[in-house]
Amino acid sequence: MSEELECLDRHEQNCTGPVERYESLSGTGTMITRCRVHREKALKRHEEIQERYPDSSVAPSWFDPAVAGERWDDNY
Numbered sequence: 001m002s003e004e005l006e007c008l009d010r011h012e013q014n015c016t017g018p019v020e021r022y023e024s025l026s027g028t029g030t031m032i033t034r035c036r037v038h039r040e041k042a043l044k045r046h047e048e049i050q051e052r053y054p055d056s057s058v059a060p061s062w063f064d065p066a067v068a069g070e071r072w073d074d075n076y
């Protein structure tokens with residue numbers, strides 16, 4: 001019996017592709033579970049944050065940890 005994996009962003013209701021476990025983008029080693037589409041969205045969002053706020057450890061006002069599924073990283 002295999003473990004049932006649920007996409008972290010399943011409330012967006014447009015999950016597509018296999019749901020897999022990935023290491024958190026913030027590099028904390030936390031494992032998060034996302035479908036392929038939401039994984040790609042999260043990755044894109046992460047890259048945009050890195051470009052705009054490369055030196056900031058403070059979350060911008062629009063950053064929603066509930067949406068990102070990850071805490072604003074405190075280890076940068």
Ligand SMILES: [Zn+2]
Pocket residue numbers: 007008009010014015016034035036037038
């Ligand atoms: Zn999803």
